[in-house]
Amino acid sequence: MKLRNSAPDGAWQQKQKLWKMTVLRWSALAVGVFYGFSHQRTITATQQAQHQEHEYAQKQKLINKAKAEFAKKNNPKSASESGIITNADDPKFDLEKYLLQVAKEHP
Secondary structure: OOOOOOOOHHHHHHHHHHHHHHHHHHHHHHHHHHHHHHHHHHHHHHHHHHHHHHHHHHHHHHHHHHHHHHHHHHOOOOHHHHOOOOOOOOOOOOHHHHHHHHHHHOO
């Protein structure tokens, strides 16, 4: 007496193989979808980090450029660069040269 259904043993084994293949296929599909999702998240996070670093570098470059321009505009040239003595107590101080320099810097 057979406890299984009335199909011959060969048909029962074939149904088991088909069921196992179906489970294997669906499992592989689920694993592939999960892997694709997690891999895409990793790629997106990496690209966002690179984009933020690039933006930060651009902003830092602009800030440094603005600082240099500000320093150039607001800091007077040193005595060694211009050759003019700006200390009024110095005996070699020339008021006319100093006033001409100030006029050049601030038109």
